[in-house]
Amino acid sequence: MRHICSLIAMVSQLEEQSVRFDFYQEIRRRKPERQILKHDVRLPRHYFDYLIHSGVLEVETDAPYQPGKTMPASIGMNIRSLGGNVLFDMCFAPQTYKLWQNTDASIEDLSLPADIFEEYVYRLGAISRFRYLGRIDDPVTATKLGENDMIEFKRDFLYSKTGIIKSIVAFANSNNGNLFLGITDEGTVCGIDHEIEQYGDPDKYILAITQYIQDKTSPFVTPFPKISLKKIDGKTVVAIFVEASSDLICGLDKNNEKYVVIRTNNRSVIVKDPHQIGEIYVKRKLGSEISRRLGLL
Template identity: 70%
Template structure:
């Protein structure tokens, strides 16, 4: 069957394990049109071959490329924005059940018309999900919305560490949520400029936050929170987007003792009742509906 569109890889370099290429989309009807999607993409060879064998990828400037023996793979489309145009991340994993928890590699921020996106989902047998539901990138918009079950404010990082971990764990156990550092409880943007000066470099500051979250949560948060630094006029605000996971996540307190937290309205609440913790665990593993059908809740 001939298709009206395909991905196109302009191969720059390859070896037995990886392919380095520029990523295009090629529309063949009503006329030939080539659109650059991403430059400098590095993809493991077996995933590149998987796209090729499934007829959704053509190769240009082959540089000696030839497909190897096909291996099993799964593709997931993490939809970031829906509409006439779909913005999504293309995720790869050896097996379908590992797609969201153990993704090997991701091609971020691909943009395609909705009908074209749906065609690729069908042709690849891909799994789609809207991972970014509830994400708020703009700190000003967040202050207008106010604190809720999906938005929380903290004044800074250094003096709010325990509260940050409790909030992140609560979001991960309950629903997608946005945590902002540099906004007061009253919704005033005060910034974290003083902390940036303390660390001397924005990358070091974000790395310190990332490392602290890693050290104070178990198991490893998957997907890991998306941390960005935004500037509002002359003030910097940290945005942390936390996605709900399929595991039961715990925080570690100052004595490195585990605790479980969930989100209730606009508060993050520590759960101590073993029965309630068991319910949260079952919901994470099986989902609320299946758990009820099995009589486990």
């Protein structure tokens, strides 16, 4: 099957274990159009060869290039922003389960039209996830937007622990999300300074939140939520950014029994239907688009 789009590597240096090249995208319609994606990329040769064997990469070099034997590889598209164009990182690892935890190599800050990006995801059998998409660092901006599918407020940590875990698990299983502690459901900033005083200092307080998330989720949430403290009018707010995970994440109740949560509109909903849980698992492992194309959803 002839594809209208291909990735092009103009090789500048061949080494025993790696290849150095300029990275292009070429669209062949009436007149071929080529655009630079990234200058001076270095990639381990077995991943470079994997792209060739996958049929997405063509090589331009002075002497004919002979790829080596196919070696196991998994490719992930780490999406930074969406729109007419998709900004993303292309990540490589030897096995799928190591993709986000132990990325061997990456090509960062690539940009492609959304339809072309989807085509490469499909042809590579790649897993896609969102990186920082929808991240809101400013609590004031969050209060103006109000609670939605990517924003949730909790008054505190000590008395909202169960709700915090539900929200984190829901964001990890559904989409990136922002959880703020020290803001009421109505969007009023009340702060958590009194809780910091109980722990003695901010570092111990952050450590307590981190430890609680680790203890009450399974498997280990990867990537782990980013936790930071923000000041608004002299009051301290905790900002927790949760990235969608490639694994199905479960919360643990008081008896350490597992439960699954997803995000629906502005609510975190516990899921009990085994079929629905299976769909979530498939999406986490393969990505929504690949799952649909394979007829699994």
